[in-house]
Amino acid sequence: MKATVGLLALATVLATGCGPARRGVPFGPPLQLTERQQRGQVLFMRECNGCHPGAAGGLGPGIANKPLPGFAMRTQIRKGVGAMPAFTEQMLSDEEVDAIVDYLNALQETPGPL
Structure with missing residues (x-):
């Protein structure tokens, strides 16, 4: 009985302690963003990050792992999708939308796990 309890305790410790050592650490080099992509990053953080934190899933779905053509993004x-609100030209200019799209494209091109 003691051996069973000991094995269960060991299994629990091993199962919960086996998370990735690199949690939160990027797998690749830092993004090298153009000036326009940097502006897109700032706009994304202001307008989009609340629902798509880090372009991953949150209140909204993950978007960095879904390669879409620029016109679709x-x-x-502009139109909104599902629960996503539409962003009018008064809210974001066409240049600002293009900068966000460029930033998202840069995220999609970053290297994944090795």
Whole structure:
């Protein structure tokens, strides 16, 4: 009986202690963003990050892992999709939307786990 309890305790410790050592650490080099992509990052953090934190899933779905053509991303931003609100030209200019799309494209091109 003691051996069974000991094995269960050991299994629990091993199962919970086996998370990745690199949690929260990027797998690849830091993003090298153009000036426009940096502006897109700032706009994304201000307008989009609340629902798509780090372009991953949150209140909204993850978007960095869904390669869409630029026109589709622009349409989603302008028209809204599902619970996502539409962002009018008064809220974001066309140049700002393009900067966000460029930033998202840069995220999609970053290297994944080795």
